[in-house]
Structures are given as C-alpha cells and as structure tokens.
Amino acid sequence: MRSEQVRLFQTLPHACGYYAERTAQNLVIDPAAPQLDRLYGPALERGFRRAGGHLYFPHCPECRACTPCRIDALHFEPDRSQRRCLKRNADLVVTECLAGYNAERHALYENYLRQRHPGGGMDEADASDFRRFLTAPWSPTVFLEFRLRGRLLGVAVTDICRSGLSAVYTFYDPKEDSRGLGTFAILKQVELARRRNLPWVYLGFWIEGHPKMDYKRRFRPLQLRTAEGWQLMP
Template sequence: MRSDHVRLFQTLPHACGYYPGRTAQNLVIDPAAPQLDRLYGAALDHGFRRAGGHLYFPHCPSCHACTPCRIDVANFKPDRSQRRCLKRNDDLIVRECMAGYNSERHALYSRYLRTRHPGGGMDEAEASDFRRFLTAPWSPTVFLELHEGERLLAVAVTDVCITGISAVYTFYDPDEHERGLGTFAILQQIELAKRRGIPWVYLGFWIENHPKMDYKRRFKPLQVRTAEGWVDLKRD
C-alpha cells in the first residue's frame, strides 16, 4: 500500500480508550476510496485495523503504546492454559456464518456491552450500531458463531483476506465467563486460518502490561510491527 495511491486523513484528538486522561488520534484511509476491498490485505500488513467501514492506525503525537500484532499461524502451538480452554469448550459447535444483523446476535451483543462496557457509550446499541460497527459492504467478513446446542454463546467477527485473518471483535454471553470464550474464539480463528492456508491472524493492537491488552502475548509466536517491520515478540 502506497500513500500516493490512496488518501490518508488524520482524526481530531479524542479521548483515549485505553488510558484515562490521554487523548488519541488516528490515521484513516479514505473511507470513500473505491478499492478498499483490494487495499485491505496490504493495510493489515501495514498495521491498520478495521472498525466499521474505516481502516485506521493509531497516530498519537505523544504516545506510541499501541503496537500492531499478529499470530504466526504455521508455528502456533497452544500452551497449557489454551489447551484447557479447548477442552472446556469441546461441547460447543462452531459455525462459519454469513456476516450480518439478526435479532439473536443483536440481543447477545447488547447483553455483552451492558455487562462488559457499562456507561461506555456503546451499551445501548441499536440495530444500526451493530451494523455500522461490525460490518462493512466491502469487507470480507464472516461470523464464527459458537453454539451450545441451539443456544448462541458467542460471535467472533472475522475478516478473511488472502494473506491474513483479522480478529475484529468478539462478543459473548457474559454469564459464561468461566469458559474463556474470548480465548476460544481466537483459537478457532487460528484453526480457520490453518484450514485456508492463511499465514497470519491479526489481533489488532498489543499494549505492553496493559490489563486489557497484554493477554495477546500468550498466543505464541506473536509478531509485532516496528519501524523496521514485523519482528518476533521476545518470549517470556
């Protein structure tokens, strides 16, 4: 992806979603560009991430904590905790479904936001919010649904490009927290990448020692993007 082929915009400063009291800014690829579907794979390789119909990259003048990261699919091996997670959830049915809105998904999404992000501005999500945040008309998105029998427990919003899968967002039944459904969803996205011969699963941004983001280092080997390109994250 070359900047002379597509316009980049910089957002105005806004409240940081990770550190109270800080402001953040993003670079955003022109959302009106007609070739976003063709740019997406290259954008992932450059560290961009999708939210709704926007491809963005953190560009904060005084902070560089957000680091793009991706799992090396061919060399990934689940650790002991992840193997226990797989065993705990071996009763679940994993379905690869077309992306989109329905009332069952929306009800689960709303419950998840009310429980996990109360007062965050997203906890009263309308149907239009669901569609606007999770899907885009140009995006190669599938929903990995996790079912216990006929009951929907989780949805992993997953973008499938030729060279990489992007784990966009996962929401799940907040009463099933002991299952570790967030971890299980990532493990299923890795399996999807293996089945399709896709080398990378992009997890968005890693923030070292951040309580909500540092879990990503457990998916080894993990690569992070630096000024020199992608490098393996140092093992613990």
C-alpha cells in the same frame, strides 16, 4: 499499497480508550476510496485495523503505545492453559456463518456491551450500531458462531484477506465467562487460518504493560510491527 494511491486523513483528538488521562488520534484511509476491498490486505500488513467501514492506525502525537500484533498461525501451538480452554468448550458447535444482523445476534451483542462496557457509550447499541461497527459492504467478513445445544453463546467477527485473517471483535454471553470464550475465539480463528492456508491472525494492537492487552502475549509465536517492520516478540 503506495501512499500516492490513497488519501489518508487524521482524526481530531478524542478520548483514549486505554488511558483515561490521554487523548488519541488516528490515521484513516479515505473511507470513500472505491478500492477499499483491495487495500484491506496490504493495510493489515502495515498495521491498520478495521472498525466498521474505516481502516485506521493510531497516530497520537505524544504516544506510540499501540503496537500492531499478529499470530504466526502456521507455527502456533496452544499452551497448556489454551488446551484446557479447548477441552472446556468441546461441547460447543462452531459454525462459519455469513456476516450480518439478526435479532439473536443483536440481543447477545447488546447484553455483552451492557455487562462489559457499562456507561461507555456503546452499551445502548441499536441495529444500525451493530451493522455500522461490525460489518462493511466491502469487507470479507464471516461470523464464527458458538452454540450450546442450539443456544448462541458467542460470535467472533472475523475478516478473511489474502494476507491473513483479522480478529475484529468477539462478543459472548457474560454468564459464560468461566468458559474463556475470548481465548476460545482466537484459537478457533487460528484453526480457520490454517484451514485456509493463511499465515497470520491479526489481533489488532498490543500495549506493553496494559492489563487488558496482556492476554495477547500468550498466543506465540507473536509478531509486533515496529519501525523496522514485523519482529518476533521476545
């Protein structure tokens, strides 16, 4: 992806999703570019992330805390806690499904947001919000569904590109919190990457010292994208 082939826009300052006292800005690849499907893989390599139909990268004038990270899927080995998570969820049926809206998924998504992000502006998500945030016409997206005796417990929104697999978003039944479905989703995405012989699972951004981001450290080998390129996390 050469810079002269695509336009980049910078968003206006907005509230930071991680630090209440900070503002944030993003660089966004032109959402009207006709070749977004072809740009997506190279953009992942450069640390970009998809949200709805936008490919973005944090570009805050006074902060560089957000660091792109990815799992080396082909060399990943689950630790003891992750093996327990797999065993705990061995009763679930995992299915790779076509991405898209339906009432069952929407009800689960809405319930998850109400419980996990109350008052955050996302907790009253209607059908259009679901489609706009989780899918895009050009995006190679699948939904990994987790079911217990037919009941939908969780969905891992997963983009599959030539350069790797991107873990876009996971939502699940908050009553099943003890299962560790967020961890389970990543483990299943690593398995999917291996089946497709894809080297990386992109986890979005890691922030050193942030409690909501600490779980990503456990998926090793983990690489961080620095000014010198991708580097193994020590």
